Amino acid sequence: MRGGTVAVVGGSIAGCALAAAAARAGAERVVVLERTRGRLADRGLGLCVNDERAAELAAVGALPPGIPAHRLTRRRWVVREPVAGAGGRLFWEQPFPFHSYHWGLLWRGLRAATPEAVEYRPGVTVAGVTGGSGGAEVRLGDGTAERYDLAVGADGYRSVVREALCPGARPHYAGYVCWRGNLDAGRAEALGGADPHPDAVTTVCFPGGSCVIYRIPGPDGPRINWVLYAAPPAGGVLRYDDPTSFPAGALSPELHAHLVALLEREFPAYWGRALALTDPADTFVQPIYDLVTATTAGGRLLLAGDAASVVRPHNTSGAAKALQDAAAFAAAWDRAESWDDLLADYEAARGGAGRDLVALARRLGRAQVERTPPWARMDPEQLAHWWRDQLAGAPGIGGQAMAPSP
Structure with missing residues (x-):
């Protein structure tokens, strides 16, 4: 299939990847509508991509070469024990064949690899979307409307495209x-007292939670990224209607305390002191949500990334899934003879994948946060x-291996 116009709502990792896929597939016009005016590359969060998934994505052009990775x-897996030393006691070790990335540097690489023909429009708010057999209408925040043959929702947790395709679907706390x-x-490293194990992910375990710690490349040198899962603080200092309630730099004194x-109560001394060095501008707290949609495509609307399914981070699959969505979109376009063919093919490839990832991440969350076992008392066979x-x-x-193209 050649030609046609595509609007991609959202210009982060999923949006750049889907826009690039559409442009390379032969779309006549591709427009990315990104509500943020600032530099998305400034986002400093870490993420990991499985080595096998990365190789598959690189082979189909969805993961550009040259992006910094660690x-x-x-x-x-470690626990706090006074006699074990400042780094805690190691009670289990697993293979972990991954590379870690800095979110902003990954986005920058994807953005640079987006074909020049793609119109990337920052600072544009999309108020709503409708779709049907004749195309999609995108309503902008300034009151204007634009028509396209296809609208792609790559607009994350609070997707307006998802609301049009799957009305009432909401992330659940x-x-x-x-x-x-x-x-x-x-x-x-200046703290001393423990080997940071630069090739390892360290998971600090405690009753009712766990924390994953690993290195990522940064714009100015290596950084240590950490994600700590635990019950929320008491007293109503958090609200649970927004997955990004407290962004970086917005922690209240109560949340910081x-x-x-x-960190002081549950962490080995070294890791507690190290994480406490994190600047407030680089720290935030996020209620954990998940969501499964009934479909990812239909009526000239298509969902990708977190717009299609919200997966708890335990699965370490978010970036890989977004890029796989783009790869599946490109493959479906290549085989399609009509827009209906494209949408049906994409749903067949990605709908079930999203649901499986959500189910796995729920199991991981129950085992590693909600119903933590007595890790330190378990032997290797039990673990x-x-x-x-x-x-x-x-x-x-x-993440799952991509199905080979027929």
Whole structure:
């Protein structure tokens, strides 16, 4: 199929990837509508991509070469024990074949790889979308409307395109929150007292929560990224109607005090001190949500990334899923003879994948936050069984292998 016009609502990782896929597939016009005026590259969060998924994505052109990444090989599970030393006691270790990325640097690489023909329009708010057999109408915040042959929702948790395709679908609060942050790796190393294990993900475990810590490349050198899952603080200082309630730099004194107390009470001394060095501007707290949609495509509307399914971060699959969505979109376009063919093919490839990822991440969340086991008292055989129960037949975390094109 050649020609046609495509609007991509949202210009972050999923949006850039889908826009590039549409342009390379032969769309006559591709427009990206991104509500943020600032530089998305300034977002400093870390993420990981499984090595096998990265190889698949690179092979189909969905993951451009040259984007800075840090190699990880193992996952270390530790608990706080006074006699174990400042870094805690290692009670389990797993292979972890991943590379870590800085969100902003990954976005910058994807944005640079987007064909010049794509119109990227920052600072544009999309108020609503409607779709039907004749095309899609995108209503902008200034009251104007634009017509396209297809509208792609890459607009995240609060997707207006999802609301048009799956009315009433909302992310559901999981009952706990995650604290996120990152800091210059040199500041942590200056503390001494423990080997930072630069090739490892360290998981600090405690009753009712866990924290994943790993290195990422940063614009000015390596950084340490951390994601801490735990019950929310009492007293109503958080609200749960927005997955991004407290962005970086907006922590209240109550939230900061709660985080400091958690680090002092539950963490090995080294990691507690290291994470406490994180600047407030690089720290935020996010209620955890998930969502499954009934469909990802129909009526000239298509969903990708978090707009299509909201997966708890435990699965380490968010970026890979967004890029796989783009790869599946490109493959469906290549085979399609009509817009209906494209939408049906995409739904067949990605609808079930999103639902499976949500289910796996829910199991991981229950086991590692909501119903934590006595990790430190378990032997290797028990721990391996505990892990297999979470996977429930899935090959591992990091996302599923892409189905080969017919």
